[in-house]
Amino acid sequence: MTSTFIVRTYQSPFASQFSSFLKLYHLKIATNLSISLRVMPEEVSLLAYFSRLPFRSSNVEYICGFSGSAGTAVITSEKAALATDGRYFNQAAKQLDSNWHLLKQGLEDVPTWQDWTAEQSEGNKIVGVDPTVITAPEARKLNENIKKKGGARLVGVKTNLVDLVWGGQRPPRPNERVSVLDTRFAGKKFEEKIEDLRKELDKKKSAGLIVSMLDEVAWLFNLRGKDIPYNPVFFSYAAVTPTTATLYIDDSKLTPDVVSHLGDKVQIRPYEVIFKDVEGFGNSLEMENSVGGSPPRPKKKFLISTKASWALSLDLGGEEKVDEVRSPVGDAKAIKNAAELEGMRECHIRDGASLSEYFAWLEEELIIKKTKLDEVQGADKLEDIRSKKDRFVGLSFDTISSTGPNAAVIHYKPERGNCSIIDPTAVYLCDSGAQYLDGTTDTTRTLHFGKPTDMEIEAYTLVLRGVIAIDRAVFPKGTSGFALDTLARQFLWREGLDYRHGTGHGVGSYLNVHEGPIGIGTRVQYTEVPLSIGNVLSDEPGYYEDGKFGIRIENMVMAQEAKTHHKFGDKPWLGFEHVTMVPMCRKLIDGKLLTQEERTWLNDYHQEVYEKTKVFFQGDERTLSWLERETRPIHVMEFALS
Numbered sequence: 001m002t003s004t005f006i007v008r009t010y011q012s013p014f015a016s017q018f019s020s021f022l023k024l025y026h027l028k029i030a031t032n033l034s035i036s037l038r039v040m041p042e043e044v045s046l047l048a049y050f051s052r053l054p055f056r057s058s059n060v061e062y063i064c065g066f067s068g069s070a071g072t073a074v075i076t077s078e079k080a081a082l083a084t085d086g087r088y089f090n091q092a093a094k095q096l097d098s099n100w101h102l103l104k105q106g107l108e109d110v111p112t113w114q115d116w117t118a119e120q121s122e123g124n125k126i127v128g129v130d131p132t133v134i135t136a137p138e139a140r141k142l143n144e145n146i147k148k149k150g151g152a153r154l155v156g157v158k159t160n161l162v163d164l165v166w167g168g169q170r171p172p173r174p175n176e177r178v179s180v181l182d183t184r185f186a187g188k189k190f191e192e193k194i195e196d197l198r199k200e201l202d203k204k205k206s207a208g209l210i211v212s213m214l215d216e217v218a219w220l221f222n223l224r225g226k227d228i229p230y231n232p233v234f235f236s237y238a239a240v241t242p243t244t245a246t247l248y249i250d251d252s253k254l255t256p257d258v259v260s261h262l263g264d265k266v267q268i269r270p271y272e273v274i275f276k277d278v279e280g281f282g283n284s285l286e287m288e289n290s291v292g293g294s295p296p297r298p299k300k301k302f303l304i305s306t307k308a309s310w311a312l313s314l315d316l317g318g319e320e321k322v323d324e325v326r327s328p329v330g331d332a333k334a335i336k337n338a339a340e341l342e343g344m345r346e347c348h349i350r351d352g353a354s355l356s357e358y359f360a361w362l363e364e365e366l367i368i369k370k371t372k373l374d375e376v377q378g379a380d381k382l383e384d385i386r387s388k389k390d391r392f393v394g395l396s397f398d399t400i401s402s403t404g405p406n407a408a409v410i411h412y413k414p415e416r417g418n419c420s421i422i423d424p425t426a427v428y429l430c431d432s433g434a435q436y437l438d439g440t441t442d443t444t445r446t447l448h449f450g451k452p453t454d455m456e457i458e459a460y461t462l463v464l465r466g467v468i469a470i471d472r473a474v475f476p477k478g479t480s481g482f483a484l485d486t487l488a489r490q491f492l493w494r495e496g497l498d499y500r501h502g503t504g505h506g507v508g509s510y511l512n513v514h515e516g517p518i519g520i521g522t523r524v525q526y527t528e529v530p531l532s533i534g535n536v537l538s539d540e541p542g543y544y545e546d547g548k549f550g551i552r553i554e555n556m557v558m559a560q561e562a563k564t565h566h567k568f569g570d571k572p573w574l575g576f577e578h579v580t581m582v583p584m585c586r587k588l589i590d591g592k593l594l595t596q597e598e599r600t601w602l603n604d605y606h607q608e609v610y611e612k613t614k615v616f617f618q619g620d621e622r623t624l625s626w627l628e629r630e631t632r633p634i635h636v637m638e639f640a641l642s
Contacts, residue, residue, distance in 0.1 A: 059162040065095045068411060072113040074103075076120055083113035086500025087410040090546060106500065114145050121151025125539035128157035131311035136324055139310045141273040156314065156389070178234050178253050180261045183222065185438050185510065187339030190222040191265060193332070194245050200328040201242060207285055207300040208241035209328070210278060210316070212308040213237045216329040221247060221266065223258065224510065231512045232435055237274045239281070242255040244423040248274045275315050278302075279280045282317035306331065326517060326528070332506070334518055335534035340509040341558060343438030344536055345579050348556060349606065350389040351434055351579030352609065353616035358382040358430075359447060360626035365451050366424040374421050375401040375414035379432070386434050396433035396440050396513040403428050407446070407550030410501055410542070417557050427549040433513055442513050442538055444554030447585045458495075459543040459551045459586035465491040466541035467553050468598050470520065470576065474562045477572045481520035481537070482527040488541040497543055502526075507556060531574060535559040539576070551588075555580040581609045584629035599634055605633035 014230055061067045064080070068088035074081045078280040082105035084092050091103050104110050111119070121127055125145050129139065143154035163170055197220070201209060211217050214233035218224055225234025237248040246267045254268070262268070269277065285298035302316050305327035316322045336344065362378060379399035387391055402412045404426035414420070422428060427448065431441035446460060466488035473487055481504060486493075488503040490525075502521025504513045517529045520537060531537075540554035555578050560576030583606055591599060610631040617624040 003215065032251060037475055044328060051329065063162060064100055064475070065097065066092050066616060067095065067413070068092060070442060073100075074113055074117050074120070081113070083116070089500075090409045091185055091413075102600050114142055115149075117142070118145035118151060121146045122280045123151055124150065124152045126152045129154060130158060130161075130467075131308075132158070132308050132309045133158035135307055136304075136310045136313040136322075140510045156310065157428050158311075171600055172225040173235060175250060175253060176234065177255055178225045178249070178258050179255065180257050181222045181437070181510065184339065184486065185235070185343055186222045187337035190220060190261075192221055192442070193222075194234075194240060194265075194333060196332065197240055197328060198242055201240070201303070204303065204324065204325075205300055206283065206303045208239060208299070209280075209303040210308065210312055211238035211327070211329055212305060212312060213327065213330065214307075215515065216327060216333060217247070219263065219333045219508075219511060220329055223261075226243055232393065232397055232510060232514070235269070235271060235455065239277070246277075249317050251321055262587065268458045277310060277313045277508075278312055283316065285317075285321055287352075301427075303328075309457050329638075332531075334506055334512075334515065334556070335532050336509055336536055337534070340439070341534065341536075342555070343436075344418040344440075344558065346472040347391065347434075347436040347439035347610050348389075348443075348579040349392070349443055350436070350616075351386065351443065354386045354389055354434075355380070355430075355443060355445065355582045356613060356615070356627050357385050357586070357620065359445070360623040361385075362422070362428075363449055363626065364622060366422060375403060375406070375422060376416045378422055378430070379414065382432060384429070389436075391437040393423055393435040393437060393510070396435050396442060400431035400432075400444075402550070404548045404549060408544040408548060410544060410550070410552075414461045414577055427452070427456055429550050429552060435510055437510055440508050440510055440513050441580075442507060442554065442556060443580050443582055444469045444540055444542075444552045445585065446551050446553060446588065455545075456549055457590050458593070459497070459545075459549075460553075460585065461590045461593045462491040462497065463543055463551050463553050464539050464584060464589065464602075465594065465598060466503075467555060468601050469572050470539040470541075470557065471557060471578055472575075472601060474564065474573055475531075476569065477574060478531075479574070480527050480530050481518055482522065482524075484520050484531075485522055485526075488539070492543060494543070496544045498543060499541065499542045503541055504539050504557075507538060507583075509536070531559050533559055533561055533574065553584065578605070581612050583627065584608055586634065588631055589634065594634075602636040603633045606633070 015523060043261050050205065060071050060073050064073050064082055064360060066082055068084055068091050071082055071088065072086040079101065080099050081103050082092060082096060083105050085105045089104055096102060105112060113503060114617065124136055139154055146154055146428050197209065211220060214236065217236045218233045219236060219240045224232040226232065226394050227234045234249065234253060236304055239246045245265060246265060246269055248269050248271050250271050251268060256408065260499045275547040280433065280451065281302060283301065287296040288299050298321050301321055301323045301635030303323050303325050304312050306324045313322050358381060359383065365373055379401040383395060391511035398413050401414055403420050403422045406412050407427050429444065429446045431444040448456065469487040469490070470484060486505050489498060492498055502523065506516055506518045507513055508515040509629060518535050518537065519526050536556065536558050539557050540552060542550065542552035544550040557578050559574050559577035564573045567573065569578060584602065610627060613629065614624065617627065
């Protein structure tokens with residue numbers, strides 16, 4: 001029997017204990033056994049499997065060793081391939097062994113993992129997929145690809161085959177306690193959010209909504225958790241109808257405060273019964289009378305997100321009883337209210353002060369004291385500084401502390417005991433963030449403590465110009481992040497340079513550091529949702545030379561109404577307010593490459609950083625001196641004789 005197994009995952013904290021070869025071998029055995037014993041009556045000669053649920057997020061790392069936050073593994077009896085995007089090409093190449101073929105997504109002549117999988121199905125082979133970890137739209141698209149390539153069809157297989165191979169050694173699902181987020185930080189009571197959602201259901205004439213995204217559940221009920229590292233969410237589902245609101249969660253996670261907070265307005269049901277309950281929801285829908293012999297249809301359908309699992313759609317009754325939509329909860333969450341926006345401003349000032357303190361300390365250690373520090377020691381020091389700030393909860397992702405060529409690995413993660421010593425004569429890139437009760441931060445700065453090369457200075461300045469272009473952009477209401485992407489890339493493009501990642505992603509409010517549905521980039525989904533007042537996004541162009549250095553600068557910006565002399569079409573115009581308060585690296589800036597407007601922006605920005613963060617450095621002469629030096633005005637005459 002020929003078997004193929006597909007695994008998709010996000011970043012995992014778990015490491016594998018067995019060789020890739022042995023795990024592949026046992027996976028193939030598990031595939032054959034599970035199919036012949038219980039999946040379907042006919043032979044399944046291709047099996048596809050996706051792992052997206054966070055507590056299964058380590059499946060790819062377990063099976064192949066790749067620990068990046070986005071990847072798809074495809075395994076047949078003869079081949080094994082891993083597909084990932086440009087952020088992880090270098091990392092995957094280092095972590096995969098000879099059993100694996102790397103599919104570099106986005107490059108010319110490299111098939112998508114869907115096409116590659118479909119090609120393996122030629123000869124009328126059936127593809128199986130665990131329906132709980134693939135969306136209904138993805139399942140339909142994959143099924144179409146399979147049939148076009150001469151495969152049979154896509155079939156749901158509820159057995160998690162990687163779990164079978166992993167067995168009792170798989171870590172259990174986390175079960176941390178949930179806490180209430182105070183309304184002064186949330187900005188709106190959860191009862192109001194549910195009523196707003198019910199108004200949306202009424203507009204769409206829907207029977208209800210199943211909420212399956214963890215951050216949406218947390219936001220909707222003003223709750224936060226600790227089940228997923230760096231993301232204050234918890235394992236749960238929710239169902240909201242015109243008259244009921246149900247939270248599916250293990251009751252052992254609920255504190256007395258949470259129970260009191262939810263009161264009698266929310267019914268609590270066990271996490272494990274969600275699929276049984278949605279099947280009941282589907283069966284209970286009121287049906288219209290049959291017309292002309294056609295089968296009866298429901299008067300109203302249930303809504304699920306386009307990101308919800310195929311299993312939810314199937315158990316609700318499939319397309320006849322389900323409407324797949326962009327989640328109204330996700331849309332509402334992305335538009336921050338006044339309290340959330342003010343929280344983002346405040347937490348970024350505290351966070352910016354932490355970064356300035358860290359960079360001043362690091363420079364002194366490397367240059368004055370000649371201390372040997374590795375990348376993890378640097379990251380640890382930064383976390384220690386942050387942890388002393390008000391309302392700090394934890395980090396928002398693994399700190400990317402990277403020196404020299406490691407900075408060219410876009411999502412580099414230094415490993416304790418196996419990372420590089422920070423080289424004061426090379427570029428140092430630090431991409432880091434934190435969770436605070438009043439907001440989430442994500443900031444990248446690239447520094448140099450020695451003498452940078454001409455190419456490093458040019459690349460940094462071109463990237464900086466892209467940051468400024470997004471920050472200063474003014475655009476009409478209805479514009480998407482897709483339309484703004486070229487503003488950041490234009491200066492690099494003129495020199496034949498580019499970067500293989502998006503320019504910006506949405507950011508949650510004391511929630512996930514990567515949040516949809518908005519963003520700035522070339523992804524198709526960014527064309528679907530226009531930017532709105534209250535959106536919070538990153539502004540982070542970059543440039544990377546494999547094996548040499550990497551440049552990235554990242555500020556956080558908030559969409560707001562812009563003042564314009566005219567108002568064409570009598571509609572609002574939007575712009576951005578930056579909230580990140582960390583200086584740029586003066587040593588890497590070529591002022592001659594900046595326009596007068598860009599120099600003015602930079603000087604104004606540095607003055608703002610200085611004024612808002614200097615209060616944190618009373619009695620800290622080292623950081624205050626560093627801050628004053630890095631934020632002093634830049635004039636073109638400084639570079640006239642260079």
